[in-house]
Amino acid sequence: MSDRPAPTTPGVLPVLHGLALRDLRVLRRDWAEFLTRTLMQPLLFIFVFAFVFPRIGQTVGAGVAGDAGFATVLVPGLVAIAVLFQGITAIALPLSTELGDTREIEDRVMAPVHVNVVAVEKVLFAATQAIVAGLVVLPILLLVPDTPVRLGAGDPLLALLVIPGAALLSGAIGLALGVTVAPRQIGLMFSVVILPLTFLGAVYYPWAALDAIPWLRTLVLVNPLVYVSEGLRAVLTPDVPTMSPWVIVTVLYGYTGVLLAYALRGFARRTLS
Template structure:
């Protein structure tokens, strides 16, 4: 009996070691590919927020005499003008776009005619673990994107941005949860949509949830549009934006911290479950 238990224990340990090495191998492979394409990745991450910031927080304030204000910023009481409102929102957009692009776009190719996904799932890992690796790797890219967007959103506006970290622990938690959530959203989209329709999704789904994700305005500024204020609560991007807003620009009105963390965890669990379920279905089909 003792011998059987020892054999089972050793087998379980060997299986865990194999899974760990296989998971690390997938991560190293993806990191190597990212390293070769680092310049295009950085350009893709920085271009949209750079142009938005340049036009709306640098060019337009100079055209209007340098006031630097914006009706949304005035309504929210932003001390630093529109740049203060945009800082957390653009970081959320960078996290979201990077996470989705890191998963959904490669899946469109891997599930295509060539079925490149079959090479990945042949590694000694459960199918769910292969899907989880994609989420974790995309989260790393999203964290890099946030680090790239922050100095752009902080230094480009013509008026000083009133940013202050109220809690480093809360900021770190929001960044990690938001990055994982973006990857889970990318996995869900990438497995739910046919490869030839992936481009359409960015126009039909990604753009609407961005503009309705409290990116360019605080959730508190929707007070006079109650139907919209409650309607956007089904949008996971809202909690990314509000979490970063509560962390970096606490002077602006924002959701309660507990609600932000709870909803980020809820959407992360929901989209991870949907994404892994869809990934398994597409792989075995």
């Protein structure tokens, strides 16, 4: 052993790379689980609302969709759910365990970098997974509906801002939940956090359609999923009216910044004393 060179500090990037390789290995081992949790909810939704309902003569969403058709409104919303869900589950579930009973995070906390690097790697990796999830879900959502989905090409610059912003936001939410929620509270987290986010996230209707219920239209502005749904709508279906794209982008990154600051403090509190 003495013939090997003395250890040196490798710097942030090689360590970040090593941490990402580990997460990639675990993801490859669990790829079936990844696909299932990505696809199941959006697929069931689009199947019931955009395939079954039109066939059985059940109308839903007729008022909100205008000319575009309900399926057109639904597709960006369901991609938004896939992105947000993926980011959250990719971090929050495993991290909650790793910080809790098993203390598995210890070995990575001892890597020769600031502990924030370990947390940021989690967010970057989850954000990448979130984008992959969106890309996997989108084509499938286009195949299922019985009514046409009118996709368009939004502003490419907007796409370059919205997509990473949405992905990073989902990772930041995941990290914030992972450092806050104990493993045994994960089930509760779904009822208290995830379900309200999903149902009140401008997924099934554009935010503008809430004009009819002004208090709700204001209240849901705290929901980060609103900006992900509206942002993807502005990118994928520009014909459907959305809130101002620049408001969307500003809030996506602003929310990410605030949640990340909170989550990094929490991560340090859970790993250092």
